[in-house]
Amino acid sequence: MTKPFDAAASIDKLLDVAAGLFRRKGFAATTVREIANAAGMLPGSLHYRYASKEALLVSLMERAIGRLTESVREAVASTRDPAERLRLALRAHLRVLLSDDDAVYVMLYDWRAVSNDTAREAIVRMRDTYEAFWDGLIYEAAGSGQIRPRIDLKLLRLFGFGAINWVAQWYEDHAGGRSPEQIADAFWAFMALGVFAEDRRPADEDGAFVALGGAAPPLEPVRR
């Protein structure tokens, strides 16, 4: 029996290089030979660890969600202020997304590649749990009165995820030296205060909000 440390490290290396290749070329366009080669092993050795290329992908995605969840939970634990918890969660999510580990990127964008139904459902369930955690954070902020009434909280999460997850598309080219934290904070400020100039806002802001197209839906309770 080889040292367990080595085995774990070797699996980690494998997932790391696979994530990098999947991100750069896409899952379908990456061959197992490439992955094995980049990880410094022969294809047969890869096969020994993962029965199929797709099994490796699933493993990769599970790791991605695990790291996201862990990182966000940890970030959020340091305060009880709902708005601050949201801001810290945003930072943590973006930090993991933009880290050296490409697994989160792959999970977000190479999504359709998982053809096995069981595996797919397992990942969807993990994603749902993660998103429900976010809904909980948002719902708490709304419940404590920090969010404008009649805001559609589900839309808020979806827009937030979109803006933040999209950062991975442009960060390398357009970050301009900004850290993930700075970008998260900037988005936070945009979303929290809005970008309209003060003297151009409609006077009655709630009415104006609806007039501008703001959603006024029934507040669905959020499971946590």
Add this chain to the structure above:
Amino acid sequence: MTKPFDAAASIDKLLDVAAGLFRRKGFAATTVREIANAAGMLPGSLHYRYASKEALLVSLMERAIGRLTESVREAVASTRDPAERLRLALRAHLRVLLSDDDAVYVMLYDWRAVSNDTAREAIVRMRDTYEAFWDGLIYEAAGSGQIRPRIDLKLLRLFGFGAINWVAQWYEDHAGGRSPEQIADAFWAFMALGVFAEDRRPADEDGAFVALGGAAPPLEPVRR
């Protein structure tokens, strides 16, 4: 010589079904046989129109950018108010993204698949032009004083694109009967006014904006 109308229609059909397949399965995982079959022709006939699968993809993406550009330009022409132009542009972009035509989706998300450098650069150039047009719209709104001073306009565009382009990921499952226009307007309202409750905002909002992480960069001039 066959009627030109038929030829054009046949190309359109081809691009349509290819876009659908690329969106559902990804470019690399879709075979030319599948595309040809779905378009009601034999692989050889497809080859007659496009020398390679990638040439078809490039054609698809060019059409996507063309439709986006056309739609947004048209939408914006109806008013001179910069803020309103932005809102209408947002609507138009989202409308095309969520339309039956999957080409825009493919362009946004199956991006890495174009390996040919020349073709890739051509598409990048078209994308840049489109984004520069958006920067122009945003810059005008800022210039007319409708946007809070010291907002990083480039970040604003990037966040906006992220939130809106991400809608394609969830629209089918979570739209809840909302039209693309309603969703665009909701995002517009979020971004314009912010989601913080009035009585929870910091008093001096510009100072608070920076304190909350809002960017305060030099305003780069935007080419149009």
Add this chain to the structure above:
DNA sequence: GCGTAGCTTGGTCGCGTGACCAAACCCTTT
């Protein structure tokens, strides 16, 4: 220092792929 579980080696196998083409087949123009 032996046994054996854990892992690697160096290959094979059959399949589906993208690309390609010569011949047949229209349909329009003359």
Add this chain to the structure above:
DNA sequence: AAAGGGTTTGGTCACGCGACCAAGCTACGC
């Protein structure tokens, strides 16, 4: 009615893919 270009047909071809495995090789526990 003949010509001829645009288009389709039905097939071929070489290649690289994912999967797989029997045999060999450690190195650790005993």
